Amino acid sequence: MSAVEDRLAELGHRVPEVVPPVAAYxxxxxxxxxxxxxxxxxxVDGSMPATGKVxxxxxxxxxxxxxxxxxxxxxxxxxxxxxxxxxxxxxxxxVGFVASAPDFTGQPAVVNGASELLGAAFGDAGVHARSxxxxxxxxxxxPVEVELVVEVAP
Numbered sequence: 001m002s003a004v005e006d007r008l009a010e011l012g013h014r015v016p017e018v019v020p021p022v023a024a025y026x027x028x029x030x031x032x033x034x035x036x037x038x039x040x041x042x043x044v045d046g047s048m049p050a051t052g053k054v055x056x057x058x059x060x061x062x063x064x065x066x067x068x069x070x071x072x073x074x075x076x077x078x079x080x081x082x083x084x085x086x087x088x089x090x091x092x093x094x095v096g097f098v099a100s101a102p103d104f105t106g107q108p109a110v111v112n113g114a115s116e117l118l119g120a121a122f123g124d125a126g127v128h129a130r131s132x133x134x135x136x137x138x139x140x141x142x143p144v145e146v147e148l149v150v151e152v153a154p
Contacts, residue, residue: 002084002085002086003086004075004085004086004088004121004122005085007120007121008072008117008120008121011117011120013068013072013117014072015072015075015076015079015085016044016045016072016073016076017076018073018076018077018079018080019040019041019043019073019076019077021038022041022139022140023139025038026038027040027076027077027080028074028077028078028080028081029081030081030082030152033089033151033152033153033154034092034149034150034151034152035078035081035082035148035149035150035152036147036148036149037074037077037078037147037148037149038077038147039095039097039145039146039147040070040071040073040074040077040145040146040147041070041073041138041139041140041142041144041145042065042066042067042069042070042073042142042143042144043069043073044069048140048141048142049062049065049066049069050062050063050066050143051140051141051142051143052099052141052143053099053100053101053104053143054098054099054100054101054104054106054107054110054143054144055100055101055103055104055106056101056104058099058143060104060106060109060110062143063098063110063113063143063144064109064110064112064113065113066110066113066142066143066144067096067098067110067111067112067113067114067144067146068113068114068116068117070096070114070144070145070146071094071113071114071117071118071146071148072117073146074114074146074147074148075121075148077148078148078150078152082152085121087152087153088122088125088150088151088152088153089125089150089151089152089153090122090125090128090150090151091118091122091125091126091127091128091148091149091150092128092129092149092150092151093128093129093130093131093148093149094111094114094115094118094128094129094130094131094146094147094148095130095131095133095146095147095148096110096111096114096130096131096132096133096144096145096146097133097134097135097138097144097145097146098110098111098132098133098134098135098143098144099135099136099137099138099141099142099143099144100134100135100136104134105134107132107133107134108132110132110144111130111132111144111146113144114146115128115130118148
């Protein structure tokens with residue numbers, strides 16, 4: 001297990017197996033020194049822990065937990081391409097999509113679930129640029145979707 005995975009385990013998290021794609025794409029692609037993940041849903045052991053809109057059927061706290069689960073799935077996608085998460089030099093960018101009730105404006109706090117997990121896993125290398133976007137709906141009625149761009153060592 002990598003040092004990154006050890007840190008996550010100390011926090012009660014594990015990097016899961018890669019979630020199979022739900023359409024015509026791959027979970028992650030490496031080009032040069034960068035890995036780009038596809039959007040990852042918060043699947044946990046093959047099922048969605050919550051469905052619906054944040055601010056309606058899903059609380060902001062549940063959404064934040066879903067963002068963390070999505071980030072773990074994104075790390076699994078990265079690992080599937082590079083083999084060892086200790087090869088990550090830096091988390092460059094996080095994009096979080098939050099399926100939101102019409103009056104919900106707390107998307108940044110929800111996506112903090114992903115950002116905080118990445119910071120705990122990678123320390124200073126986990127500090128990243130980010131977008132937190134409210135959307136009308138996500139695949140499989142997921143409340144959150146997260147994608148990453150990471151720089152990796154050769």
